[in-house]
Amino acid sequence: MTTTGTFRLATVRLGRGGPAVGVQGLGCMGMSFAYGPTDTSEARATLEHALERGVTLFDTADVYGAGANEELLAPFIAAHRDDVVVATKFGIVMDPQDPTRRTVRGDRSYVRGSIEASLRRLGTDHVDLYYMHRRDPAVPIEETVAAMAELVAEGKVAHLGLSEVTADEIRAAAAVHPIAAVQCEWSLFSRGVEDGVVAAVRETGAALVPYSPLGRGFLAGLFHDAEEDLHPADLRRILPRYTGEAARSNQALLSPLRHVARRHGATLGQIALAWVHHQAARHGLPVVPIPGTRRPQRVAENTAATRIALTPDDLSLLDPLAAQVVGARYPGTLAPS
Numbered sequence: 001m002t003t004t005g006t007f008r009l010a011t012v013r014l015g016r017g018g019p020a021v022g023v024q025g026l027g028c029m030g031m032s033f034a035y036g037p038t039d040t041s042e043a044r045a046t047l048e049h050a051l052e053r054g055v056t057l058f059d060t061a062d063v064y065g066a067g068a069n070e071e072l073l074a075p076f077i078a079a080h081r082d083d084v085v086v087a088t089k090f091g092i093v094m095d096p097q098d099p100t101r102r103t104v105r106g107d108r109s110y111v112r113g114s115i116e117a118s119l120r121r122l123g124t125d126h127v128d129l130y131y132m133h134r135r136d137p138a139v140p141i142e143e144t145v146a147a148m149a150e151l152v153a154e155g156k157v158a159h160l161g162l163s164e165v166t167a168d169e170i171r172a173a174a175a176v177h178p179i180a181a182v183q184c185e186w187s188l189f190s191r192g193v194e195d196g197v198v199a200a201v202r203e204t205g206a207a208l209v210p211y212s213p214l215g216r217g218f219l220a221g222l223f224h225d226a227e228e229d230l231h232p233a234d235l236r237r238i239l240p241r242y243t244g245e246a247a248r249s250n251q252a253l254l255s256p257l258r259h260v261a262r263r264h265g266a267t268l269g270q271i272a273l274a275w276v277h278h279q280a281a282r283h284g285l286p287v288v289p290i291p292g293t294r295r296p297q298r299v300a301e302n303t304a305a306t307r308i309a310l311t312p313d314d315l316s317l318l319d320p321l322a323a324q325v326v327g328a329r330y331p332g333t334l335a336p337s
């Protein structure tokens with residue numbers, strides 16, 4: 001599948017009232033957090049290359065590198081403010097000594113303080129899409145969304161989003177203020193959202209933004225066993241499905257993916273992404289995955305996946321994989337409640 005020449009992503013509206021964006025976004029988390037050592041100049045080149053290929057949705061969060069990821073994006077945003085849709089998130093409060101320990105806040109004063117800090121780090125006067133990263137079990141979601149809606153009224157935020165929420169939470173939130181996007185893990189290996197969340201997103205007129213669409217790199221063949229192959233500081237080493245016995249078992253699930261990739265002359269990652277993009281037509285809603293990469297050439301590869309049309313035969317090989325995955329998405333301490 002070609003990655004060179006003139007290429008522009010198709011665009012799609014992010015929810016009924018949301019902004020138009022390239023149909024594939026860019027996850028920026030790994031540029032400063034969670035996935036081992038990073039190279040700032042390569043990260044910046046990746047951002048520029050993504051924009052050239054029609055990527056306009058750039059995804060970050062206040063918690064990625066304790067603000068460092070938002071700061072990394074600031075010069076890029078300043079240079080292209082009107083051409084990019086900046087999405088950030090609040091709500092996860094990480095223990096600076098141990099990123100595997102964290103709490104969640106969704107009360108009004110926390111929401112108001114968080115947006116001010118994000119705007120400062122991002123170097124902009126408004127965020128285009130502001131997500132509740134996780135729901136605070138101590139605060140009714142209506143209260144958190146009402147606080148977020150105040151930010152819209154004040155012009156600090158253009159659109160609202162939710163991450164890792166249930167179908168009922170989506171409906172409750174949308175009754176308070178329109179929700180443009182719901183961000184959840186959705187991939188060949190993680191299809192939990194199809195049990196109700198997708199229907200609620202469609203019903204409320206939002207878009208679905210799948211995160212970790214490449215199974216954090218495992219589906220692209222980036223590593224075999226996170227503990228053996230990745231840097232000691234890489235957080236993937238604690239994700240149950242990517243280490244030890246589970247990783248070995250899940251590795252075997254990649255052979256149908258390899259088979260489909262050969263048929264299309266594509267890479268594993270491209271087929272994994274093409275499957276996620278296919279869910280838009282299958283479920284009848286806008287789907288804008290945000291694969292994460294720090295490398296310009298991978299942006300070219302990943303965006304080219306939007307041109308792959310999977311056949312019914314391909315889907316019959318790929319659809320059964322998720323049900324066979326061994327191991328949870330997160331360890332107990334990090335599991336979304």
Ligand SMILES: NC(=O)c1ccc[n+]([C@@H]2O[C@H](COP(=O)([O-])OP(=O)(O)OC[C@H]3O[C@@H](n4cnc5c(N)ncnc54)[C@H](OP(=O)(O)O)[C@@H]3O)[C@@H](O)[C@H]2O)c1
Nearest residue numbers: 027028029211212213214215216217220269291292293294
């Ligand atoms: N809402 C949430 O709770 C939540 C949770 C997790 C992530 N996210 C967001 O979703 C974004 C994407 O998720 P993710 O980064 O966890 O997982 P992902 O997109 O499934 O995978 C990213 C990993 O795959 C590698 N990769 C990317 N393209 C590749 C290719 N073509 N070939 C081989 N390897 C490739 C990347 O390495 P390189 O960087 O070295 O290319 C990186 O290690 C994040 O950046 C973040 O913005 C949100």
